[in-house]
Amino acid sequence: MPLLSILVASHVAPVSGQCPGDQQSLLLQLKQSLNFSRSFSGNLAGWNSSIDCCNWLGITCDLVGGLVRVVGLNLSNESITGGLENSIALFSLQHLQVLDLSFNSFNTTIPTAVSNLTNLRHLNLSSAGFYGQIPSAVSQMSSLVSLDLSTLSFLGHFPQNHYSMQTLLLTDTNFSGKLPSSLGNLGNLSRIELSRCNFSGTIPRSLENLAQLNYLDFSSNNLIGPIPSLGLSKSLVHLDLSYNQLAGDIPAQWGSFQKLEYVDLRHNSFNGSIPPSLFSIPTLQKIQLSFNQLKGPAPEFFRTLKVLVLSSNRFNGTVQLNWIQALQNLTTLDLSYNNLTVDASGNNNSTLSSIYPQFGILNLASSNLSQFPELGNQSRLTRLDLSGNNINGVVPRWILETTTIYHLNLSHNNLVDFQVPISLPNLGVLDMHHNKLEGEIPIIQSSFSMIYVDYSNNFFNSSIPVDISNYLPYALFFSLSNNRLSGAIPASICNASYLQVLDLSNNTLTGTIPSCLMENIGTLAVLNLRGNKVHGSIPDTFQASCSLQTLDLSLNQLNGRVPKSLSNCTALEVLDLGNNMIDDVFPCLLKNNSSLRVLILRNNLFHGSTGCPHLPGTWQKLQIVDLAFNNFSGPLTQLYYQDSITVTSKGLEMELVKVLTVFTSVDFSSNNFDGPIPAAVGQLNALYILNFSHNGFTGQIPAVFGNISQLESLDLSDNKLSGEIPQELTELTFLSFVNLSNNNLLGKIPTGRQFLTFDNTSYQGNPGLCGSPLMKSCSDSNTPPPSGRKQGSGQQSLDWEFIIPGIGFGAAAATVMAPLIFSKKATRWCDDHIDRILMVLLPLCGFRYYTSNDWRRVQPEDMTEEYNTDLDDDDEEEEESYDEFGGRYCVYCTKLDMTRKMAIHDPKCSCHHLSRPVSTFSSPFSSTTTL
Ligand SMILES: *[C@@H]1O[C@H](CO)[C@@H](O)[C@H](O)[C@H]1NC(C)=O
Ligand SMILES: *[C@@H]1O[C@H](CO)[C@@H](O)[C@H](O)[C@H]1NC(C)=O
Ligand SMILES: *[C@@H]1O[C@H](CO)[C@@H](O)[C@H](O)[C@H]1NC(C)=O
Ligand SMILES: *[C@@H]1O[C@H](CO)[C@@H](O)[C@H](O)[C@H]1NC(C)=O
Ligand SMILES: *[C@@H]1O[C@H](CO)[C@@H](O)[C@H](O)[C@H]1NC(C)=O
Ligand SMILES: *[C@@H]1O[C@H](CO)[C@@H](O)[C@H](O)[C@H]1NC(C)=O
Secondary structure, X not given: OHHHHHHHHHHOOOEOOOOOHHHXXXXXXXXXXXXXXXXXOOOHHHOOOOOOHHHOOOEEEEXXXXXXEEEEEEXXXXXXEOOOOOOHHHHOOOOOOEEEOOOOEOOEEOOHHHHXXXXXXXXXXOOOOEEEEOOHHHHOOOOOOEEEOOOOEEEOOOOOOOOOOOEEEOOXXXXXXXXXXXXXXXXXXXXXXXXXXXXXXXXXXXXXXXOOOOEEEOOOOEXXXXXXXXXXXXXXXXXXXXXOEXXXXXXXXXXXXXXXXEXXXXXXXXXXXXXXXXXXXXXXXXEEOOOOEEEEEOOOOOOOOOEEEOOOOEEEEEEEHHHHHHOOOOOEEEOOOOEEEEEOHHHOOOXXXXXXXXXXXXXXXXXXXXXXXXXXXXXXXXXXXXXXXXOEEEXXXXXXXXXXXXXXXXXXXXXXXXXXXXXXXXXXXXXXXXXXXXXXXXXXXXXXXXXXXXXXXOEEOOEOOOOHHHHOOOOOEEEOOOOOOEEEOOHHHHHOOOOOEEEOOXXXXXXXXXXXXXXXXXXXXXXXXXXXXXXXXXXXXXOOOOOOOEEEOOOOEEEOOOOHHHHHOOOOOEEEOOXXXXXXXXXXXXXXXXXXXEEEOOOOXXXXXXXXXXXXXXOOOOXXXXXXXXXXXXXXXXXXXXXXXXXXXXXXXXXXXXXXXXOOEEEOOOOEEEEEOOHHHHHOOOOOEEXXXXXXXXXXOOHHXXXXXXXXXXXXXXXXXXXXXXXXXXXXOOOOEEEOXXXXXXXXXXXXXXXHOOOHHHOOOOOEEEOOOOOOOOOOOOOOOOOOOXXXXXXXXXXXXXXXXXXXXXXXXXXXXXXXXXXXXXXXXXXXXXXXXXXXXXXXXXXXXXXXXXXXXOOHHHHOOOOOOOHHHHHHXXXXXXXXXXXXXXXXXXXXXXXXXXXXXXXXXXXXXXXXXXXXXXXXXXXXXXX
């Protein structure tokens, strides 16, 4: 709307008074016909016959040749519902030049009668609920100079033939297909926004003709190929091509754009190096090139720069941090994840540091830093990421006393201590994992509550402070894994009742599991206590509301039975109880948990049959089963495996399926199973690893094993299998490990393909087998059987540690926001801080969030997932009050990269507007929570 008011101001000289009677009555008729609900603060409510219509809000009049006419009508954001069928009055306002119906809920098609308004110059129908086709009549409205149809569900044809068009705004529409090359005929076009549509194909070269262009936004489409040089667009100010699949070089001609201020090419496939001329543009303020394949040295930068984002490219060479002294207006610098070496050594003189710019965001992750930069007094820094460097020693005072920091990531360094206690009252996200910190776990007194705390992979060796949860009342993620912590798990941790992920794995914690963990924390999606010395039984206190997705209690000293209430956790995907002393029959109760994908009961005292004949339900999703080293017995009555479900969605879900498919495995080894191996195993054609060794299986190896086309590892050793080795096994082209030793197999060992690569250890202990690679030839039955029982040493084992956090955290990330956004119980504190939480957290989880005030005219620089914490913007936002949780968020079908703590987005995932009642908004989330 700022845009529109500027246009109105520049084209129409407004007057007030002496509204012509016919037009006043048309407007009153219009009001009558509309169903609107903004009872106060809306314009319409104040329209009444006792006031001259030129004085009504939303009406603009002008005076031409002594005649007053209504030329502007602004009905934006009046909460109008229903159609325009009865609004003949509207289309009779012959003099209208500006019509703004944006941000309503018309729920109808665009009336063709709009073309009766032949004087219309500015038409804004964005976010107004119109759908269907753009009437061809609109294409014939020859006076139109600005058209805003953003956020409409349009089908059909791109509006064409508007040679006088200056502004064309089609953001968030359903247009698709190629960009018409006739765009190049719109010679007056100065502003074009086609962001977040489904345009594909290349950008037409004809765009090079647009000499008036100053604002171009084609972000978040599927555009490919090189970009035109735009050589004539000398007045270009704003250029956003981010989130496409554009490739090739950045045109050197851009260096001649002497007004260019903003360039965003993030998330494309540009390669080559940055043309040096680009950095000589005196007006350039924001340049964002992250997530491309740009190479060469990091360029010299111009002094006007405010935002410089070059992360995740292939830039190489050394950057002296000193040069930033010249960039006095720099607020965001991101050089992370390149092949750069950032040299901060000339920069450790605190007397010089006062001349460094005041940063809002400084990201130098994975840039070979060997020491902390000394940046002196930073009064605006909200985000500092120095992770993945080679920094030794202690975290310096200047960082620990920069009170504005909200997000601090110093993970993956060699830090041993903090120079002074952390006193960062605004801290919300702290990532210190993978350092050499020792001693007590630092407690952070943030006035704002920590949201995310990761102390994992350090040498902390205290006990967990009893009052830890006082500092985590709203924490969602808390990890202390891989330290040397001892003592018991304090029950007070249960007060951190918003936790989604609690990871205390791989310490030396003792005592029992506090039962309140299962009772209090209804939001918990991942509970990982793996690799401690916790004893006692698993509390049987899982609530009906249990939302656990990953429960890993393996490698402890737990005994007792599998708690019955675990069947409440119907979202459970990963259950690892391996390597404990649980003494129970097969937990048939888990048949309730139909989302189970990974079930590990390895190395316990489970016994009895594995059949659950009386229970309905299937484990359709189960993909990894490990029952090895128990005392299960009897025949294999039931198969706990189904082929991996087909890939149903993009992004995260696919990643997950892929991960699981890769590791799909069945391990029933070292039990007392007997009877034949069911032929149905042969249908498991996504199986990678099959281990039935050390049981009492009898009968033949089913020939249908030849169908398990992905099989890489087959271990049937130490059973009582008989008959010949089926020739069909040679069909298994990926097979790299076979152990059939110590059975009663006989006949000739198959030859061909992979079978040529296995040595005799694969077959030992089968007196009846003959042929290569055994010494015994098949014609010679006198050779004594080889002796010696050898366990397959090359056996593949799974890296559970990798798989489980991968799944768990990914899954948690997808659901993490739902309760905070939608919970009616959100406290007042939450109300006050929700937007700040969302701003930090959604990016963490791979979402974007816009506050309700932002999303209407989001400036492209605010659309970044990571760079919207500019302090100035924050201040403005905090002054706003929110009467509702409106807003817009984008679900980015995201997978978290655990090593880089980075979200990998599928930018094609859709965005959603929160402008309707809360209950209708859970669906976008559930689309990613089906993991
Ligand atoms: C629009 O113009 C057409 C043709 O001039 C006329 O028939 C029609 O009634 C007009 N519609 C409205 C709503 O004024
Ligand atoms: C829009 O109108 C259609 C019928 O034309 C109706 O089925 C639908 O519920 C309406 N949608 C809203 C949000 O009012
Ligand atoms: C920095 O910003 C200020 C205020 O916007 C401006 O006056 C000044 O020229 C800028 N400095 C440079 C080097 O661009
Ligand atoms: C940067 O990489 C290029 C090859 O892409 C190489 O030729 C050049 O020497 C490298 N520069 C530095 C400073 O490592
Ligand atoms: C980074 O640079 C080094 C030498 O400077 C080179 O050996 C290495 O291959 C480069 N890595 C990438 C990803 O370009
Ligand atoms: C820091 O810089 C000041 C001013 O140039 C200089 O006098 C001082 O010796 C420097 N200190 C160190 C430790 O280099």
